[in-house]
Amino acid sequence: MNARTAKGTGKGAVAVAARPFHYRGRVLYCDGVSLAQLAEAHGTPLYVYSAKQIRYRFGLFQEAFAGREATVCYAVKANSSLAILRMLAEMGAGFDIVSGGELERVRLASKTALKRVVFSGAGKQEWEIDAALKAGILMFNVESEAELGLLATRAEALGVRARFALRVNPDVFAETHPYISTGLGSHKFGVEIGLARGIYRRTARSKWLDAAGVSVHIGSQIRAVEPFAAALARVAGLVGELREDGHKIRVVDAGGGLGIDYLDSPTEPKFDAARKVREYAAALAKAAERLGAVHLLVEPGRFVAAQAGGLMTRVIGVKQNGAKTFVITDAAMNDLIRPALYQAHHEILPVRRGRGASTKVDVVGPICESGDFFAHDRVMERVKAGDLLLLLDAGAYGMSQASNYNTRVRAAEVLVDEDEARLIRRRETLRDLMAAEIL
Ligand SMILES: *Cc1c(COP(=O)(O)O)cnc(C)c1O
Secondary structure: OOOOOOOOOOOOOOOOOOOOEEEOOOOEOOOOOOOOHHHHHHHEEEEEHEEEEEEHHHHHHHHHHOOOOOEEEEEEOOOOOOOHHHHHOOOOOEEEEEOOHHHHHHHHHHHHHHHEEEEOOOOOOOHHHHHHHOOOOOOOEEHHHHHHHHHHHHHHOOOOEEEEEEEOOOHHHHHHHHHHHHOOOOOOOOHHHHHHHHHHHHOOOOOEEEEEEEEOOOEEEEEEOHHHHHHHHHHHHHHHHHHEEEEEEEEOOOOEEEEOOEEEEEEEOOOHHHHHHHHHHHHHHHHHHHHHHOOOEEEEOOHHHHHHHHEEEEEEEEEOOOOOEEEEEOOOOOOOOOHHHHHHOEEEEEOOOOOOEEEEEOOOOOOOOOEEEEOOOOOOOOOOOOEEEEEEEOOOHHHHHHOOOOOOOOOEEEEEEEEEEEEEEOOOOOOHHHOOOOO
């Protein structure tokens, strides 16, 4: 398990713009593929991802940590498409999973990647633990003493030793949306760092538990690197104490959560992903100095996938209600819930630009909820029924949070690789939707 899996290219990756979407003349492209043509071939709503951007982003982490024992474990929940998981597995990725379902996805994408899986999550069930033990995953990130008891029981039943890291709560404040902040004492995640030493001490009695590491994850969409360093510094202090107590701590999982810039200019993004990852790695390295020899894990999700993807939608109609103009799209909150759930901002671009003057509009979906919106009071080029729009930065927590609310089929997904596009998930059918129901 100490195999070194982070590998750099050695020559430094060629810088890639923060997003793969750009205009050629008047038409919006994803790398070398016209979005207008993709809409014609596959319909809308359509998620479009750039393979190049995903590989680039993931590679930045691998390169930044190439000088040390480290594995970059992509957080599957950000975008759990099998095709994307396989692509990352081929780059040597590890995976952070939060359910037995995600374990199954990793298995389907790459059997050899199973040994690089860490299993996080605040409510693991017996069947999920069993499946992960049988799969021989790298480590369980355990969130409570009760879960540790269940893990020991299941490990004994299956006759295998379970490697685990306790997820500790470092009580570090990180500025982000309250729903995606997890590292404070008041959150449901992990155990208070002050209680960890006693818990590790008690586990030493079980021969079925191997206290391999310590883990931390303070939240998501955190744009400053200091909170990550502060959390890791606290973990380093704990690791020192645990070693004094005789535990052989070999792994430290620094979690995920590095944020992106959703507000960046849609057509001329300034966001420097390479620099951000270098800053992040440097901050972690400094905090890790006191750790001595450990295998470091990082679990980026959003940073890898978000800006690589967009959600393309067609305008159904434009409607005037009093002073307000509503642009109603065929995509809705069931396709991309981030605006409704986190008041998230997504830039919106016309797939064919230069068609009219700018106006202020609300962009909304057809679902029967006032929360079904993509933008309020957004200034954009005038559009009409039939026009195509692209919601940017939808590659993470987009499709993976999609639902069938309002009995709407989930969108299709396309992966663009340079000049080629491949359908990686067909659009659902109404038959798919109702297949599990019993009349
Ligand atoms: C969600 C999650 C991640 C990934 O977070 P991002 O903000 O997408 O980088 C990593 N680790 C754990 C434990 C998580 O729950």
